[in-house]
Amino acid sequence: MFQHYFELIDGVEIYPVFSLIVFVTFFVIVSVWSLKADKSYLKEMEMLPLDDEK
Amino acid sequence: MELEKFSYDNKIVRNFAVATVVWGIVGMLVGLIVASQLFAPVMNLSNQYTTFGRIRPLHTNAVIFAFVGNAIFMGIYYSLQRLCKARMFSDALSKLHFWGWQTIILLAAVTLPLGITTSKEYAELEWPIDILIALVWVIFAINMFGTIVKRREKHMYVAIWFYIATVITVAVLHIVNSIELPVNLLKSYPVYAGVQDALVQWWYGHNAVAFFLTTPFLGLMYYFLPKAANRPIYSYRLSIIHFWSLIFIYIWAGPHHLLYTSLPDWAQSLGTVFSIMLIAPSWGGMINGLLTLRGAWDKVREMPVLKFMVVAVTAYGMATFEGPMLSLKNVNAIAHFTDWIVAHVHVGALGWNGFLTFGILYWLIPRLYKTDLYSNKMANFHFWIGTLGIVFYAASMYWAGITQSLMWKQFTPEGLLQYPNFLETVIKIIPLYMIRAFGGVLYFIGVIVMTYNLYKTAKQGKLVANEDAEAPPMILNSPEKIKTKHRLIESRPGQFALIAAVLVIIGGAVEIIPTLLIKSNIPTISSVKPYTPLELQGRDIYIREGCNNCHSQMIRPFRSETERYGEYSKAGEFVYDHPFLWGSKRTGPDLQREGKKYPNLWHFYHMENPRNISPGSIMPAYDWLITQDLDISTTEGKVNVMRKLGVPYPEGYEKISNEELLKQADEISKDLAKNDIRVNNNKEIIALIAYLQRLGTDIKVDNIGVK
Numbered sequence: 042m043f044q045h046y047f048e049l050i051d052g053v054e055i056y057p058v059f060s061l062i063v064f065v066t067f068f069v070i071v072s073v074w075s076l077k078a079d080k081s082y083l084k085e086m087e088m089l090p091l092d093d094e095k
Numbered sequence: 096m097e098l099e100k101f102s103y104d105n106k107i108v109r110n111f112a113v114a115t116v117v118w119g120i121v122g123m124l125v126g127l128i129v130a131s132q133l134f135a136p137v138m139n140l141s142n143q144y145t146t147f148g149r150i151r152p153l154h155t156n157a158v159i160f161a162f163v164g165n166a167i168f169m170g171i172y173y174s175l176q177r178l179c180k181a182r183m184f185s186d187a188l189s190k191l192h193f194w195g196w197q198t199i200i201l202l203a204a205v206t207l208p209l210g211i212t213t214s215k216e217y218a219e220l221e222w223p224i225d226i227l228i229a230l231v232w233v234i235f236a237i238n239m240f241g242t243i244v245k246r247r248e249k250h251m252y253v254a255i256w257f258y259i260a261t262v263i264t265v266a267v268l269h270i271v272n273s274i275e276l277p278v279n280l281l282k283s284y285p286v287y288a289g290v291q292d293a294l295v296q297w298w299y300g301h302n303a304v305a306f307f308l309t310t311p312f313l314g315l316m317y318y319f320l321p322k323a324a325n326r327p328i329y330s331y332r333l334s335i336i337h338f339w340s341l342i343f344i345y346i347w348a349g350p351h352h353l354l355y356t357s358l359p360d361w362a363q364s365l366g367t368v369f370s371i372m373l374i375a376p377s378w379g380g381m382i383n384g385l386l387t388l389r390g391a392w393d394k395v396r397e398m399p400v401l402k403f404m405v406v407a408v409t410a411y412g413m414a415t416f417e418g419p420m421l422s423l424k425n426v427n428a429i430a431h432f433t434d435w436i437v438a439h440v441h442v443g444a445l446g447w448n449g450f451l452t453f454g455i456l457y458w459l460i461p462r463l464y465k466t467d468l469y470s471n472k473m474a475n476f477h478f479w480i481g482t483l484g485i486v487f488y489a490a491s492m493y494w495a496g497i498t499q500s501l502m503w504k505q506f507t508p509e510g511l512l513q514y515p516n517f518l519e520t521v522i523k524i525i526p527l528y529m530i531r532a533f534g535g536v537l538y539f540i541g542v543i544v545m546t547y548n549l550y551k552t553a554k555q556g557k558l559v560a561n562e563d564a565e566a567p568p569m570i571l572n573s574p575e576k577i578k579t580k581h582r583l584i585e586s587r588p589g590q591f592a593l594i595a596a597v598l599v600i601i602g603g604a605v606e607i608i609p610t611l612l613i614k615s616n617i618p619t620i621s622s623v624k625p626y627t628p629l630e631l632q633g634r635d636i637y638i639r640e641g642c643n644n645c646h647s648q649m650i651r652p653f654r655s656e657t658e659r660y661g662e663y664s665k666a667g668e669f670v671y672d673h674p675f676l677w678g679s680k681r682t683g684p685d686l687q688r689e690g691k692k693y694p695n696l697w698h699f700y701h702m703e704n705p706r707n708i709s710p711g712s713i714m715p716a717y718d719w720l721i722t723q724d725l726d727i728s729t730t731e732g733k734v735n736v737m738r739k740l741g742v743p744y745p746e747g748y749e750k751i752s753n754e755e756l757l758k759q760a761d762e763i764s765k766d767l768a769k770n771d772i773r774v775n776n777n778k779e780i781i782a783l784i785a786y787l788q789r790l791g792t793d794i795k796v797d798n799i800g801v802k
Contacts, residue, residue, distance in 0.1 A: 059605060067598075068340055075335040087327035089178060089252040090318050 099247065099568050102561040103176045105463050107189040109558060111169035112456060112463070114197060116546055118165055119452075121204075122157030123539050129154050130532040132715070133682065134525045136706070139715035144208040146715040148641025152219045153207040158444060159217060161200045163308060166452040168196070168235070170315040171258050173459060175239065178255055178318065180248045180566040184241025188234050195231035199224060210639035211281050214674055215296050217303050218272050222283045225273040232269065236262045240592070247566040253334045256591070257314030260342045263596045264306040267603060272299035276739060278732045282635070286740060289669025290617060293677055298603070308443060309411075310342065312451055313380055316408065319455050320384055323400045329386035333379050340376040343598055374419050381412035399474035403454030406482060410446025414439065429504075432647055432681040434524070435496030438489045445485045445538060453477065453545060460549050464556030473548040481541035487534025495527035504655040512658055517684040522711050620667040623793040625742045626786070628730050628756040633786025635733075636779055637676070640717065647678035648687040648790065661688035661791070668793060671742050683714060690792035695763055696770045698784045720780040725760075727753050727777075759785060 132138040132147045139146045176183060183189050202224050206212070212219040220228070239262060243255065272295055275283040287295050321328050328334060385408055388395060395401040417439055421430050430436060461468050468474060502520040505513035514520050626634060637643070650656050652663040664687055669675055693701075700707055703721060705714040734749040744752075760776035763784055767774055774780060 063601070064343060067343055071336055071339040075332040078332065078335070083331045086250060086252060087321075087331045089248070089250065090174070090254070090321050091325065091327060 097567070098565040100563065100565045101182050102563050104172070104183050104186060104189060104560075105558065105562050106560040107183065107186075107193060108169055108173045108459070109463050109560075110193050111165050111172060112459065114193070115162060115165040115169055115452065115456070116542075116549065118157060118161030118200060119542060120539075120546065122154060122162045123535070123542060125150055125154040125157055127532065127535050127539060130528070130535050133713055134528040134532070136713050136715055141716070143210070143640075143717075143719050146640065146717075148644045148715070149208050149210055149212075151644045152212060152216075152641060153204065155217060156203050156207065156219065157200070159303075159307065160203070163312075163444075163448050163452070164196065164200075166448070166455070167261075167307075167311040167315070168192070169459070170319065170455055171239070171311065174254055174315070174318040175242055175258065178248065178252045179242050179246030180564065181242055181246045184238050184245060188238040188241075192231060192235045192238060195227070195234060199227055199231060202227070206281075210641075212638060212641065213275065213283065213285065214638045214641070214643055214676060215272065215285070216300055216679060218269075218296070218299060221281055222273070222275050222277050223280060225269070225275075228269060229266070229273075232262070232266055236266065247569045249569055251591070252318070253328075253331065253338060254314040254318040256338050256595070257310045257317065259592050260338075260595050260599070261306050261311040261314070263592060264302065264310075264342070264599045267596075267599060268299050268302050268306065271603075272296060276736050278729060278736050282729065282733075284673040284733075284736055284740060287673070288740065288742075289672045289675050290666045291611070292673065292675040293669075296675070302603075304440075304443075305341075308448055312411075312448060313337075313341075315455060316380075316384055316404070316451060319451075319458060320387055320404050320408070323398070323404060323454065323458050324388055324391050324394060326387060326391060329383050329389065333383045337376045337380045337383065341380070342595065343602060374416060377415035378412055381408050381415070384408040384411075399468075399471060399478050400454045400458045402475075402478045403450045403457065406478075407447050407450035407454060410442050410450065410485075414443040414447060417442070428651075428653065429500045430496060431651075432679070433496035433500045434492045434527075434680075435500070436680065438492030438496060441492065442485070442489050445481075445488060449538075450481065453481070453542075456545070456549060460552050461556070463558060464553050465559050466552060466556030469548050469551035469555060473544050477541040477545045477548070480537050480544075484534045484536070484538030484541065487537060488531055489534075491527040491530035491534065495524040495531070498527070499524050503659070504653075506655070512655070515659070517659070518709055518711055521682070521713060525713070617666045617670060619670055620665065620794060623668055623670060625671045625737070625744055626789065627759055628734060628752040629759040629782050629785040630789045631733055631737070631786075632725055632727070632730060632756065633782035633784070634676075636720070636783045637786055638674075642686075643676045643678045645678075645680065645682035645714070647681050647685045649677040650685055650687045656685070660685045662794065665794065668791070671737075673737065673740055673742070686787070686790055688791035688795075690788045690790040691795070695766050695784050695788065696772065698787055699767055699772055699774070699780060702780060702783065717780075720783060721774060721778060723779045724777050725779045725782050727756060730756055 128138060128145070129147055129151050143149070172183060172189070199220075203220055206221060206224065207219060211221050213221060218225075239258065243251070243259075274287075275285045277283040285292055285295075317328060317334060385405070388401065388405065391401075395405055420426055421436070421439065430439075457468060457474055499520045502514045502523060507513050648664075650660045650663045657663050697708065699721075701709070702717045704716040704718065705712040706716075730752045731749040734744050734752045738744045738749075757776060760781045763781050764774060764776040
């Protein structure tokens with residue numbers, strides 16, 4: 042319908058391609074991080090909201 | 096280790112809680128009024144300040160920024176202090192933040208009924224208030240980051256990440272979408288026009304939902320749900336993935352709000368793909384919340400707080416599943432412009448935001464007042480009547496949306512529209528509008544009961560304004576080795592905020608750069624001319640009355656639409672539209688090709704009382720337009736500002752603009768006089784008619800002389 046207006050922009054394809062690559066990369070990195078995160082640390086973080094009461 | 100003594104500021108939390116409840120009641124009450132206006136036009140109360148077009152934005156603003164906004168601040172001020180083991184950075188800033196925010200809300204409550212609006216959904220407030228919002232937001236940000244910096248807890252719990260992302264992103268969104276050029280104190284035009292303005296607006300609109308209604312509430316969920324259930328969150332790992340993927344892709348999924356309007360395919364596909372990917376982290380969040388309660392469902396049965404939270408998290412899951420579905424082209428083709436969308440947002444607002452807020456209030460108030468909840472029974476009653484209200488609301492609106500959409504698209508075997516009269520499709524769903532209002536009443540009753548219950552709770556206890564606490568100071572150079580990179584980040588709020596900001600900005604930029612470039616790439620249609628001064632003034636009346644709340648100006652390239660409304664919309668037709676007025680809901684028919692469809696006379700009678708022309712119409716009467724004088728003192732300024740924004744009015748045109756205006760007004764006034772309607776050329780109705788008659792005519796064949 043109006044895609045040719047966007048197509049007139051020089052090198053417009055780069056944006057969706059760029060965003061897709063960045064997102065996928067980022068998602069993989071975050072997943073690997075969280076899977077490798079060490080258990081005691083996670084435990085500590087999980088308990089954070091609960092041990093503030095005196 | 097030496098323990099430091101300090102106290103938590105509970106009073107500010109209490110104040111935000113009171114504001115949450117008070118504005119919640121106001122916002123929902125206005126919601127009930129607008130809901131009833133859709134089946135009983137008399138509820139427009141026969142005056143210009145309470146018509147649907149003006150108070151529907153009041154409802155949305157009150158609920159989003161006043162009710163939900165104050166709830167966010169309430170929850171953040173409570174949880175942030177405790178998670179940081181520190182009092183808020185500055186009591187003075189806390190107070191400034193509180194009173195500044197309430198002032199903004201008050202200004203909104205005054206200006207919107209007065210018709211002072213930019214017409215941009217969820218960003219209707221005019222430029223002086225926009226500036227105030229930015230200032231108060233900065234105060235909030237300083238207060239929050241200050242607290243984080245002086246915290247005694249080394250690690251930042253996941254809730255705080257959500258808060259940080261919220262603060263940064265909302266600031267970016269608000270500023271980019273509010274760039275406007277003032278005509279005077281109460282009127283401005285956005286620098287963007289047409290397609291570009293629409294893209295920026297819905298980049299904002301979508302992300303406002305993400306970063307005002309979703310991320311802060313997820314932060315609250317990650318704090319208050321474990322607190323209320325007294326057990327840790329199911330998976331901290333999942334929360335990391337949830338957070339990062341959510342903020343990263345949410346900001347990129349904007350284009351889907353404009354599917355099938357003048358957007359290129361790739362942007363549509365991009366939005367669709369990202370929206371579908373959003374299901375994963377969103378459901379991750381929901382599952383994380385629900386599984387936190389594993390083995391504790393007996394508690395859910397006993398504690399109203401948990402009941403509210405379970406329904407809230409479930410509603411979040413449903414709404415975030417539905418959102419991506421709505422971005423599919425074929426689903427969107429049916430749902431867009433209908434009550435389906437209204438149902439969708441209310442599952443989010445009533446279920447997710449509302450119920451989580453109620454759950455937090457029931458948990459929080461007894462703690463602030465060191466007492467027990469006055470009545471568990473009442474809270475249970477609130478839960479059930481509220482849930483029932485949501486069911487009535489959502490079911491009726493889904494039904495109405497789908498019914499109407501199918502009627503719009505229904506052709507006879509001969510290939511003609513089965514329901515050529517738009518009104519027929521409205522009258523059909525009026526009973527459903529009544530059921531919706533009934534659902535709203537149920538929900539509202541629940542809120543009133545809650546208010547009483549919380550009041551009694553506060554009454555029987557005593558506010559602990561400053562709650563004593565103690566904690567060891569944070570040791571900066573901990574000998575403990577930092578083992579994961581993520582720990583490295585989240586123990587350093589500055590860097591963390593920076594990364595979050597960079598991500599949001601990259602995401603936003605990827606979406607917005609093509610948008611900014613598109614302006615020079617939209618071919619101007621030579622027959623599309625700037626509005627005449629009279630039409631410009633008429634357009635501003637259209638904006639003032641909020642006509643765009645019910646009428647779209649965007650004909651999609653479907654046969655059912657071109658058959659009903661005429662030639663589909665072209666991007667080049669909107670190049671002088673500051674702001675765009677595409678609308679997002681068709682409670683009335685599209686007006687893009689309204690120009691020259693009916694004589695001036697028709698419009699006059701129709702505005703005077705729509706039911707004289709179309710029996711059964713639910714549009715309010717606009718009879719004051721006939722008696723009120725048009726303010727032409729602004730014409731020159733408006734032409735000037737428009738020229739600065741790139742609308743090609745010739746140099747010096749502003750000087751003769753009022754002359755031109757009166758000339759055109761005279762013609763309309765004379766035309767009406769021919770039909771025995773005596774109306775002076777200086778009345779507002781004349782300007783509005785001029786605008787309506789211009790709509791979509793630029794590219795009509797007889798206008799460009801093509802045979």
